[in-house]
Amino acid sequence: MALIGAQKRIFVFLVAVGFFLIVANLLPFPGKPKPSHVDVGPYTPADNHPISKLMLEADQKWRNYESDRSMSFKETVSKYRRRYGRHPPPGFKEWYQFARERNVFHIDDFDQIMDDLRPFWAIEPRVIRRLAAHMWEGEGDGISGIHIRDKKVVKETNGAWRSETMISLIKRFINFLPDMDIALNRLDQPRVVVPWENLQKLLAEEMKTRQILPIASAEFTKGMPDLLNTTVDKDEGPREDAGWYGAPGKQYLDIAKTACPPESHAQGKESKEDAEARYKNRSGGIITNYNLSSDLCTMGPEIQDKHGFMFTASSISATKRLVPIFGECKVNVNNDILFPANMYWKHDDRYDYDKAYDWDWKDKQESAIWRGVTSGGVQVEESWRRMHRHRLVMLLNSTEMSENKVRILIEQPEAKGEYENSREFNPSNFAKQYTDVGFTETWGCFPNCSYLFDNYLSMKPQVKLSEQFKSRYLIDVDGHSFSGRWRAFLESKSLGIKATIFREWHDSRLFAWRHFVPMDNRFDDIYSILTYFIGLGNVEQRSSGAPFVARHDTEAQRLAQLGREWANKVLRREDIEVYMFRLLLEYGRIIDDNRDRIGYSGDGSELDKEDGKPNYIPF
Numbered sequence: 001m002a003l004i005g006a007q008k009r010i011f012v013f014l015v016a017v018g019f020f021l022i023v024a025n026l027l028p029f030p031g032k033p034k035p036s037h038v039d040v041g042p043y044t045p046a047d048n049h050p051i052s053k054l055m056l057e058a059d060q061k062w063r064n065y066e067s068d069r070s071m072s073f074k075e076t077v078s079k080y081r082r083r084y085g086r087h088p089p090p091g092f093k094e095w096y097q098f099a100r101e102r103n104v105f106h107i108d109d110f111d112q113i114m115d116d117l118r119p120f121w122a123i124e125p126r127v128i129r130r131l132a133a134h135m136w137e138g139e140g141d142g143i144s145g146i147h148i149r150d151k152k153v154v155k156e157t158n159g160a161w162r163s164e165t166m167i168s169l170i171k172r173f174i175n176f177l178p179d180m181d182i183a184l185n186r187l188d189q190p191r192v193v194v195p196w197e198n199l200q201k202l203l204a205e206e207m208k209t210r211q212i213l214p215i216a217s218a219e220f221t222k223g224m225p226d227l228l229n230t231t232v233d234k235d236e237g238p239r240e241d242a243g244w245y246g247a248p249g250k251q252y253l254d255i256a257k258t259a260c261p262p263e264s265h266a267q268g269k270e271s272k273e274d275a276e277a278r279y280k281n282r283s284g285g286i287i288t289n290y291n292l293s294s295d296l297c298t299m300g301p302e303i304q305d306k307h308g309f310m311f312t313a314s315s316i317s318a319t320k321r322l323v324p325i326f327g328e329c330k331v332n333v334n335n336d337i338l339f340p341a342n343m344y345w346k347h348d349d350r351y352d353y354d355k356a357y358d359w360d361w362k363d364k365q366e367s368a369i370w371r372g373v374t375s376g377g378v379q380v381e382e383s384w385r386r387m388h389r390h391r392l393v394m395l396l397n398s399t400e401m402s403e404n405k406v407r408i409l410i411e412q413p414e415a416k417g418e419y420e421n422s423r424e425f426n427p428s429n430f431a432k433q434y435t436d437v438g439f440t441e442t443w444g445c446f447p448n449c450s451y452l453f454d455n456y457l458s459m460k461p462q463v464k465l466s467e468q469f470k471s472r473y474l475i476d477v478d479g480h481s482f483s484g485r486w487r488a489f490l491e492s493k494s495l496g497i498k499a500t501i502f503r504e505w506h507d508s509r510l511f512a513w514r515h516f517v518p519m520d521n522r523f524d525d526i527y528s529i530l531t532y533f534i535g536l537g538n539v540e541q542r543s544s545g546a547p548f549v550a551r552h553d554t555e556a557q558r559l560a561q562l563g564r565e566w567a568n569k570v571l572r573r574e575d576i577e578v579y580m581f582r583l584l585l586e587y588g589r590i591i592d593d594n595r596d597r598i599g600y601s602g603d604g605s606e607l608d609k610e611d612g613k614p615n616y617i618p619f
Contacts, residue, residue, distance in 0.1 A: 038558050040565075046552060047417035049409065050286045051513070051532050055555060058513035065511070069106050072611040074604035076107050084114055085210030087599030089589040090220050091176045093607070095581050098173060100610075102574035109508055113583050116337045119194070119322055120590045122205035126226045128591050130240045132181040132324050133228035141244050142317055143325065146182040147230050151175050155230045160186055162328075165342035173581040178220035178588040181228050183325045187315055188480040190330035190502075191244075194322050195258045199335070202322060209596060216601040221594045243321040251311050253296065253304040255318055259333035260297035267297075275299065280520065283421055284409035284528035287520055290512035294501045294521070295332045303521050307388045307478070307501060308377025314444060314480055324587075329482040329502040338505045339583060340576040343484040351484045353491040354466035361472065361493060361557045367434050368396075368473035368497065368530060371463050373441040374449060375479045381451040388499075388521065392477055393439060393457065395523055398432035400456070408528045410536070410547040422547055427527050434534055436460075436471065469494050472556065473530070475519075478502060490516065490567035495560035497529060505579060509570045515563040 043059040045052035070076040073096050080088045099107060120128060136145035136158040145157035146167060151174055153167050163184050170177070185191055194202070229235040247255060257266040265275035279292035279299065287293045304310045327336035343351045376389050384390050394400045406427050409419040438460030442449040453459060465488060468474060474489045475497045482502040489496040490510075499519040512518040517529055535551030542548035589595045 038554055038561060040558060040562055043558070046555065047419075047550065049417075049419050049532060049550075049552075050281045050283050050288075051529070052552070052555070054286065054288060054513040055559070058511050062511045062514050065106070065109075068108075070108050072604070073607035074611075077600065077602070077604035079108055081212055083108075085207075085212070087212060087216050087601050089585045090178075090218050090598055090600065091585045091588075092600040093602075093604075094176050095173075095578075095585055096607070097610075098176075098581060099578045102572075102578055104575060104578050105569050106509070110579070110582050112338060112505060112508055113579070113586055116335075117586055117590055118206050119199060119202035119335065120324065121209045121595075122202040123322060125224075125591050125593050125595060127240055128324050129181065129224065129226040130238055131242060132183045132591070133226065133235070133237070134239045135183040135242050135323065135325065138242070138244065141242070142185065142187040142315075144184040144186050145228070146170070146184060147180075147228050148174065148177055148182075149179050149227075149230060151177065155228070157228075158186075161346075162186060162342045165346045166326075166339070169345050169577065169580055170584070172577050173584075176581070177584055178592070179222070179224070179227055180584070180588055180591060182584075182587075183323070185325050185327040185336065187317060189309065189313055189315060189317075190327050190334040190336045190481070191318055191325055192323060192330075192335040193255055193259050193318055193320060193333055194335050195320060196261060198320070198322075199259065211596065213597065213601065216597055216599040217594065218598070218600060220588055220598065221592050224591075224593055241321075242323045243319040244317050245319065247316045247318065250316070251304055252313060252316065253300045253310060255316070256296045256300060256331065256333045258320075260300075264297040266300045272302065276302075283419065285407060285520060285525035286409075286528060287512065287518040287525065290518040291507075293518060294503070296501065297333065299521070303388075303501070305386050306391065306522055308375075308379070309478065309481070309501065311386065312377035312379065312383060314375075314378055324591075329504050331501050332503060337583075337587070338503065340505045340579055341482065341484060344487055344571075345573065345576055350465060351488060352465075353488040356466045358466070358469040358492050358494070361560065364472045364494060365470050366534060367436050367471045368475055369435075369463065369468050369471040370396075370437045370475040370477070371440050371460065371468065372477075372479065373443045374439055374445060374452070375443045377480070378444050378446065380446050384445070384452055388477060389439075389479070390452075392475070392523055392526075393437055395526065396431050396435045396437040397457070398428045401426070401431055402428045404428075406527050407524065408531050408536075408547070408549070410549055411542065413542060413545070417550075419549075425527065425531075425547060430527070430531070430536070434530060437475070472560070473497055473533070475526075476500075487567065487571050490563050490571065493560055493564055495533075495556050496563060497526075499523065506571055506575075510566070514559065515566050517559065 043056050045056050070079050076096060077088060136143045144159050144163035146153060146163055147155040156163055166184060229237060260266040263269045275298050279289040281288050292298045322335055325336055326339050328341035330336045330338060372389055376387050379387055405424055407421055407423045408425045410422045412418045412420050440460055440462045465485060469492045472494055474494045476483050476486050476489055477499050482504055496516040497519050498516050499521050501521055519525060531549045533552050533556040536549040537546050589598060592598060
């Protein structure tokens with residue numbers, strides 16, 4: 001009996017210890033560290049702030065995107081035909097297997113490729129081949145050539161680091177590609193601006209070419225003429241004039257608006273107020289439509305003298321003709337063929353993510369950081385204040401802003417959780433406490449940058465990319481063109497705040513207000529954004545009329561965490577391989593004389609067994 005009593009006492013003791021341990025982990029005891037992760041389930045808005053509402057909308061859009069994925073080769077093929085009105089290109093099955101092996105998340109999300117190549121269906125294949133074969137020859141035209149024959153890159157013309165990097169990527173899947181010539185943009189800025197009326201005719205012609213034949217050839221055509229003759233020093237074959245022209249001293253909107261719809265704001269047919277209402281909230285100036293916020297037809301007139309590329313680009317070499325030039329970025333009116341930027345593929349300490357200083361959110365500094373050079377366009381003493389990077393630095397400079405007031409959203413004194421515009425906020429102290437922004441080098445100043453740094457600003461110390469991750473908020477804006485730091489920012493545990501006019505290959509995969517914070521290219525919403533996340537004032541002072549903004553640190557951490565997790569799913573090197581492989585298969589068909597009669601014509605069922613493997617997780 002004594003033994004039984006002892007066993008009971010031990011049992012009761014163990015139960016008590018277990019209960020204590022459970023309670024200890026559940027109760028918020030003082031000093032218990034804040035978790036490094038937050039709940040990323042369906043979002044419930046904390047209040048009626050516009051940003052809280054936009055986070056909810058973005059959450060739902062992303063969930064719709066996630067659920068609308070093909071889960072087998074058969075589904076992928078069927079959706080391709082419904083969406084594009086034709087068979088997939090030759091090599092599509094091999095591409096699908098390539099993508100599946102790399103666990104691509106969304107096997108259908110390649111609309112950017114299809115949109116870029118659509119108008120080329122209205123151009124004769126031999127014309128496209130001639131342009132691609134010879135555009136590199138023009139001295140000063142800023143184009144490299146990559147030439148593929150018999151599953152090998154046999155020649156690189158007018159090469160540079162961009163073409164060398166692209167070649168290293170293409171070699172990952174070159175055994176599946178037909179012979180082709182690739183014309184690659186060597187300049188930072190995009191090149192092709194087809195006038196609106198011309199583009200609509202090309203797109204109408206493309207629609208007429210859509211057909212799904214009962215049977216199609218599964219092979220690309222071999223031995224086609226008009227590719228570059230790579231066996232001789234000078235190819236004497238026929239050429240096409242690409243129509244390049246320079247525009248020194250010309251504002252880019254004068255070129256861009258020719259590609260805008262006649263009823264657009266850029267064409268003078270829509271008011272500023274009506275245009276802004278389609279992408280920007282009147283409360284705080286918060287961006288509601290990220291796509292339109294970088295659309296030059298919609299917002300171009302508002303930034304034509306506030307962005308270096310728009311009014312003083314370092315180089316503009318453009319054409320009105322639809323030519324097949326591959327580029328790393330473009331604005332919405334351009335017709336360049338986008339591909340993943342080389343700096344995303346090439347390992348470079350300036351752009352690669354490094355976890356060394358990427359601390360957990362709770363350990364990061366509550367500040368917004370930006371570092372950069374005075375790039376973005378050519379600047380003189382009379383114009384530097386209109387450069388986009390310079391405007392950002394001045395706007396977040398506490399001394400410069402000491403006598404200025406800006407608009408923010410503050411909580412209504414008599415209605416908790418409701419917000420209203422206030423245009424009486426002096427941001428000087430806030431900027432001093434919570435921002436760390438400045439230039440580290442000079443570029444593009446004429447005759448030099450002394451007028452800037454002798455009178456207005458001081459140079460800031462350089463901060464390595466990895467060390468910027470010590471801050472919770474990472475501001476990213478354009479340079480000469482797109483920012484190569486953006487992917488690393490998304491991969492970090494910090495929260496990216498993004499303003500840009502440029503489009504990239506991955507844009508459809510990223511959801512503003514779920515994976516990052518969008519910012520107006522005028523930066524007039526920056527203080528509304530920062531005060532939302534960091535907070536302003538306190539409840540006690542609010543009753544005396546002091547501005548108050550509730551702190552939304554959990555929302556900031558949520559966005560940072562979701563952005564990081566998503567970047568590690570859809571912006572990987574493997575995703576770049578898959579995108580480029582698909583792009584060159586589609587391009588290979590566009591330049592094929594028999595493009596209307598080639599493609600994958602099966603129903604996709606031959607991979608049912610592979611798609612149905614028990615250990616296979618669809619994308």
